[in-house]
Amino acid sequence: MITNEVAYNGKVEGDVIVTKADAVINWIRKHSVWPMPMGLACCAIELMAAAASRYDISRFGMEVMRFSPRQSDCMIVAGTVTYKMAEVVRRIYDQMGDPKWVVAMGACASTGGMYRSYAVMQGVDTIVPVDVYVSGCPPRPEALLDAMIKLQDKIGAESSVKNLKSSNKIAC
Amino acid sequence: MSTETIEVNVGDAVSRGADATAKAESGKMALNVGPSHPTTHGVLRLMMDLDGDVITRCEPVLGYLHRGDEKIAENMTYNQFVPYTDRLDYLSPLANNVAYAIAVEKLTGLELPERCEAIRVLVCELARVSSHLLGMGVFGMDAGAWTPFMYTFTEREKLYTLFEELTGARFTTSYTRIGGVARDIPDGWLDRVSHFCDNLPKAIDEVEKLLTRNRIFIDRTEGIGQVSQEDAIAYGFTGPNLRASGVDLDLRKDKPYSGYEKYDFDVPIGTRGDCYDRYLVRIEEVRQSLRIIKQVISDFPSGLWYAEDAKKIFAPPKEKILTSMEELIQNFMIVTEGPQIPAGEVYFEAENPKGALGFYIVSKGGGVPYRLKIRAPSFCNLSILEKMVPGHMLSDITVILGSLDFVMGECDR
């Protein structure tokens, strides 16, 4: 059949969608971010409230809160990170598989919060690279959901194919 | 004694536990639970030796949430420290605020109006309901039941709406001030609390239907984690854990504060001191708290919500500050220098949902305490783990920790 049609025709091409690999990979990744809740202090309660029925983090595909770092994508550091706890947070971050993101939830995780003392690490970004900071003490569950949506936007803008091919994104 | 050293090259986490393995006796396995673990109520680390499935030694390691509250208190005025008390037992922040405020007010000798005391009692009991609901929801989750967690969290969301209307924050309320509370109750709030109390017994009944006579739950919790009366007293237990072991000590009855002697309520006492008893005591305490709340609402006194003669201690109301010179100066002094509390020392304990939260304050006059010690109930409750856990199986750990209902925020301060 000779045709001058240049566009996509279901009868000719069949059920095939042509798009960028990045778009597909990012779309899959951002709609099933499995969080690793590093619930340390009061923010953990708001994290649990976000997972409960009123604010329902499951709408975004994020209700799979397994406490196993190997099975999760995003570490939500919820609560104050003390220097004693810092090594544990870092080790769990190292055990997570690529691609991984970190959300610093609350004032204590972002910058140390109101605890300016000898035992509190002034922000978890000294030991792990943070993607989204959420302010609040504690942030409302809606603020956390907003942060997760921002994280989804950030994931959507990544160049995943390049990262897959290059080796310098593999963490030790 | 021959020690077997097994070297396994798996990664950092295992090699870090190598010192624990070296200390374990031969034939035993060293297991490290936590600090990041779903069944711990916060960051508690347990270093255990296992003989098969049975635990032979358990050493808790704390301090992963030590934030230096007591040192911070020596650098903050009395009112500036109130937000830090919120974050001690962060499941019932209002109760901590009230305990702290009463402790400091004992140094001043202030006489609080009845309305203020009634507000504080009401708020403490709501915090108790909130804390026990979460405690029991998470306890069910630790034992494997997910649904009670969802039900209790739904009820807690209703409580959060009430707290938000009263104080401005869902939790971490910072509601009390030295000499009173931050603001009066809004119009119609008491009706909403009353409505909540009418609906709550149904929700607790639902949770009880799922757990209390559940064969699996009873098998997992009965006879587990038994604490005898003598042990409970010797190890400094307080609160529902102590009462479940059979000791009749409730500070609301023994040394009533803030007007508790006016209200009529029962104190549930357990018989065996195992996990099942602790669960039953807490469920019954929620019902008794509802009784107290109803009594408070039915006879709510009118008047002021702060002590009027607290010249250098409680900031005057905003209208006066903005129009009158003396009140403006008073407000300035209180905000910059802090409430002027006379010199002395005081120890005050309040019956918090987790136990008896005590504040030992040494003041040398002025607006900043010289020494502030927080006697945390969870810190004292956890010391029994070293004695109680050996002899149980590994899968009982989650149930024991869930039933002790501790919060690391207050344990580590």
Added chain:
Amino acid sequence: MIDQDFTDSILAKFSSVTKRHHEDCLTLDCDSFSVKDVLLHLRDEETFDLLVDLTAIDHGEHADSRFSVVIHLYSRIHHDYLRVHSICENNEHPSFPSVSDLYPAANWHEREAFDMFGIRFNDHPNLKRILMWDDYPYYPLRKDFPLAGIETPLPADDVAEVTQASVDPAPMMGGPFVSGTGDNMSEAEPRAKDESWTEDTEKPVL
């Protein structure tokens, strides 16, 4: 009830115990040599079987006796608390007899007092740090220790190497503003404690 007779009987029985001025509950001063006998008597004869709290106070570097231990007891029969103040020997390396064989609840409280103040409790079964990590070199609640902390290496070496992090003093940014006591406005004015650093001023060298 704790009344004058009770107080008199305790003071008569133990010569080293004196009464201290108190507003809320009976407070006794006792020296550290006889404190265990006093507590044993209070626990067995006078029904004070609940050890509610054991803590320490640092009276400052220039005080005659720098550290004192404060013990709170509760009796379910008398429905009241009792406070015992006791001074630790030796201001540089304070020590105190451990009461954890009388009251097992004191075990962790004493570990915390050791961790925060450096008071060694003699005959304690397991005197290790409890809130800070084992290798931490300082005693945080002492008055000469700054709130911001002193720089030390992070407890885990490999994490410190990878992340280049260490235990840094917290940036106080000119605070905390603390007002002293005093009738003069200038004394009572809040002023920054001299332990802060900002982006413009350097960290104090300790």
